[in-house]
Structure formats: C-alpha cells, structure tokens
Amino acid sequence: MTKPLNIAGKTFNNWKVIKREKNNKHGKTMWLCVCSCGNLKSVCGNNLVGNNTLGCTDCYHNRSKRYKAPFHLETYNSWRSMIHRCNGNHKSYKDYGGRGIKVCERWLNYDYFYEDMGVRPKDKSLGRIDNDKDYHKDNCRWETQKQQQNNRRNNTRISYKGEIYTQSQLSDRLGLNYRETKKFIKEESQCYTLSK
Numbered sequence: 001m002t003k004p005l006n007i008a009g010k011t012f013n014n015w016k017v018i019k020r021e022k023n024n025k026h027g028k029t030m031w032l033c034v035c036s037c038g039n040l041k042s043v044c045g046n047n048l049v050g051n052n053t054l055g056c057t058d059c060y061h062n063r064s065k066r067y068k069a070p071f072h073l074e075t076y077n078s079w080r081s082m083i084h085r086c087n088g089n090h091k092s093y094k095d096y097g098g099r100g101i102k103v104c105e106r107w108l109n110y111d112y113f114y115e116d117m118g119v120r121p122k123d124k125s126l127g128r129i130d131n132d133k134d135y136h137k138d139n140c141r142w143e144t145q146k147q148q149q150n151n152r153r154n155n156t157r158i159s160y161k162g163e164i165y166t167q168s169q170l171s172d173r174l175g176l177n178y179r180e181t182k183k184f185i186k187e188e189s190q191c192y193t194l195s196k
Contacts, residue, residue: 005045007031012048013108014055035059051083051108075120079113082126082135101128104136117142 007017008031015033021042024030029045035056047053084090086097107113116137120126127143128135 005049007045007048013051013053014059015043015048015053017048050087054110072114072119075114075117076110078120078126079107079110083108086135102134104134106137107135 006020008019010017014036016036018032018034018040021030021032024044030042031045031048032040033043033048034040037056037059039056039059041056043053081090083103085092085095086101086103087093088097090096107116117126117140121142124142124144126135127141129139129141133139
C-alpha cells in the first residue's frame with residue numbers, strides 16, 4: 001500500500017491544507033482545509049492535487065454569479081481546459097501534463113489568470129508561444145485557429161531564405177495554395193525541410 005503524500009501546509013486554488021483526517025467511507029485520503037473566505041471543510045486529497053476543487057461551495061456560487069457574463073464564461077472555460085490538460089483529467093493529457101507541461105502556480109487561481117490574460121477575444125483560444133514551455137504569462141497569448149495550427153508540435157518546419165516556416169505559412173508568404181507550395185518546396189533549392 002502506498003503512503004499518501006503529505007500536503008499539509010500547501011495551497012490548492014482557494015484551499016489551504018491544515019491537516020490530514022480519517023479516510024472517507026470509500027478509503028480516500030481526506031484533508032481538513034480552510035478556504036480563502038475562512039470556511040473549513042474536509043476535502044479529498046485527489047481533488048486537491050488534481051485541481052478538481054477550487055474552493056468551498058459559498059465561494060463557488062459567488063464566483064459563478066461574478067463570472068456569469070458570456071465573456072467571462074469563455075475565458076473561464078479556457079482556463080479550466082488548461083488546468084485539466086495538465087493534471088490528467090483531459091483526453092489530451094499525454095500531449096500536455098503527460099510530457100511535463102505545467103500551469104504556473106499563480107494561474108492555478110482563475111482570478112490571477114484573468115488578471116494576466118484579460119477577456120478571451122472572440123474566435124481565439126489560449127495558446128503557448130513555445131510549445132515546450134509551461135503555461136505562464138510570458139509564454140501565452142490568445143491565438144486564432146490559424147496561429148494554433150501553425151504552432152503545432154507535429155508540423156514540418158521549412159527553412160526558406162533564412163526564415164523558418166510551416167507549409168501553411170510559406171504558402172501565405174509566397175501567395176500559393178498548399179499543393180503549389182508543396183511542388184515549390186520540392187523544386188526550390190533554397191528550401192530545406194527540417195525535422196519535426
């Protein structure tokens with residue numbers, strides 16, 4: 001039987017862990033926590049570590065009222081997806097948390113994420129500038145679908161006249177369609193396909 005982690009004294013979203021309590025009836029490790037509003041509650045350790053609980057019920061209802069506006073909802077959904085991609089509760093976990101991508105400690109709290117990123121613009125989503133680095137203010141931006149596609153890790157990169165492009169970016173630069181660009185790359189001696 002594995003020994004449970006000692007998370008006493010640590011903070012998870014609005015919860016500060018005080019001490020370990022008895023396991024619940026399902027055998028899950030429980031922790032006495034204090035919410036940032038002052039409410040005390042026994043919280044399952046898996047929910048704390050997995051970022052599946054943000055704070056007490058009172059805070060949740062207050063947050064829901066505060067972020068009910070549609071622009072807040074879209075921004076909140078982007079934040080929530082980011083958290084889940086990095087903690088194992090998402091179908092794409094292997095491409096994010098599974099390869100070591102983390103969310104900075106500040107952004108585990110939605111309010112700070114919102115303060116740093118602002119409202120999610122229409123037709124944009126959260127993207128990382130460098131796909132091998134974590135989610136934090138200096139590495140994130142709101143991106144269009146096209147930016148997201150060009151920033152995928154599995155894109156083949158092409159060197160042309162000292163610049164690096166994806167095939168889509170090179171198509172835009174040359175004013176060619178995708179098929180014409182493919183032919184151009186094959187015939188052009190100045191193009192070098194880089195490894196993925």
